[in-house]
Amino acid sequence: MLRSEHLSGLTACEVWLKVEGANPTGSFKDRGMTVAISRAAEAGAETVICASTGNTSASAAAYAARAGLTAAVLVPKGRVALGKLSQAVRYGAEIVEIGGTFDDCLRVARELAAHHPVALVNSAGNELRLAGQRTVAYEVVDALGGAPDVHCLPVGNGGNITATWGGYRTYRDAGLSDGLPRMWGFQAAGAAPLVHGTPVAAPRTQATAINVGNPATWDGAVTARDESGGLIGAVSDEQIFAAYRMLARRDGVFAEPASAAGVAGLLDLHARGLLEPGLRIVVTLSGNGLKDLDASLRDGYTPRETPATTAAVARALRLA
Numbered sequence: 620m621l622r623s624e625h626l627s628g629l630t631a632c633e634v635w636l637k638v639e640g641a642n643p644t645g646s647f648k649d650r651g652m653t654v655a656i657s658r659a660a661e662a663g664a665e666t667v668i669c670a671s672t673g674n675t676s677a678s679a680a681a682y683a684a685r686a687g688l689t690a691a692v693l694v695p696k697g698r699v700a701l702g703k704l705s706q707a708v709r710y711g712a713e714i715v716e717i718g719g720t721f722d723d724c725l726r727v728a729r730e731l732a733a734h735h736p737v738a739l740v741n742s743a744g745n746e747l748r749l750a751g752q753r754t755v756a757y758e759v760v761d762a763l764g765g766a767p768d769v770h771c772l773p774v775g776n777g778g779n780i781t782a783t784w785g786g787y788r789t790y791r792d793a794g795l796s797d798g799l800p801r802m803w804g805f806q807a808a809g810a811a812p813l814v815h816g817t818p819v820a821a822p823r824t825q826a827t828a829i830n831v832g833n834p835a836t837w838d839g840a841v842t843a844r845d846e847s848g849g850l851i852g853a854v855s856d857e858q859i860f861a862a863y864r865m866l867a868r869r870d871g872v873f874a875e876p877a878s879a880a881g882v883a884g885l886l887d888l889h890a891r892g893l894l895e896p897g898l899r900i901v902v903t904l905s906g907n908g909l910k911d912l913d914a915s916l917r918d919g920y921t922p923r924e925t926p927a928t929t930a931a932v933a934r935a936l937r938l939a
């Protein structure tokens with residue numbers, strides 16, 4: 620957990636960053652996947668299958684490799700960040716790039732699991748994934764000595780907002796925490812079915828991890844929003860990428876674009892005068908920036924090339 624002095628100063632709140640990019644495969648997916656794969660191995664599965672926008676497949680492939688299982692991963696062709704795809708390749712997954720959306724991939728994965736000896740490890744078909752993902756809330760309460768007033772995070776399929784809320788409730792019901800936060804989830808404006816209240820047939824966002832049109836954990840996300848007195852809002856790609864840049868430049872945290880949606884949402888509410896001062900806020904940064912190097916280099920990098928002389932470099936750096 621990192622306190623963001625920049626965001627705290629900007630919003631007159633106490634803003635903490637939960638850096639999930641520090642997990643073994645670089646996203647929050649590891650929390651649930653280690654549980655799901657362990658149980659699949661215990662049950663004698665030889666092959667696990669998942670649909671993914673990238674991070675689920677990277678995590679499933681890693682833990683399957685560790686457990687000696689085969690991982691079959693279905694990803695939407697051309698819409699997966701290369702860092703995530705390279706992880707699945709290196710961990711030895713059987714990768715199928717499907718000509719369609721993530722939602723098409725999930726439909727096929729479910730049908731295959733229903734008719735073939737493969738264990739589905741998507742959170743939608745596997746409660747163990749969400750049980751594992753609840754641990755983020757336990758760590759937040761342990762670190763802060765109590766529940767925050769608000770927990771912000773990006774929302775794609777709705778699994779993580781469901782699990783995070785479930786974690787706070789589990790800790791409170793066990794007497795390990797006194798309060799509960801409001802859950803503030805944020806979708807990309809071009810892929811915001813939970814905001815519109817209806818599926819989006821052709822979701823579109825450069826924050827590819829949350830490019831989902833029909834959330835598999837729809838009900839859980841709505842319950843987390845309503846039970847916590849929270850909200851699920853939409854932020855534009857411009858707002859997401861502005862937050863993405865700010866996190867790296869001001870807090871020194873390189874988070875992948877989708878990860879910044881929670882920060883973008885917080886800043887949007889503040890800009891619209893809807894953020895009361897003095898709140899203790901935790902923001903989940905869901906994945907590591909190294910996952911999507913194209914996004915980083917595409918976003919404003921201009922190479923400066925010089926001859927190998929000190930004078931030339933001094934000029935390039937405007938030192939001379």
Ligand SMILES: Cc1ncc(COP(=O)(O)O)c(/C=C/C(=O)C(=O)O)c1O
Pocket residue numbers: 646670671672673674675676773774775776777778779780828829875877878905906
């Ligand atoms: C970095 C990052 N941030 C946010 C989300 C949204 O979480 P959910 O709302 O629980 O879906 C994802 C999800 C990715 C996948 O669903 C997948 O990898 O298949 C992500 O990778």
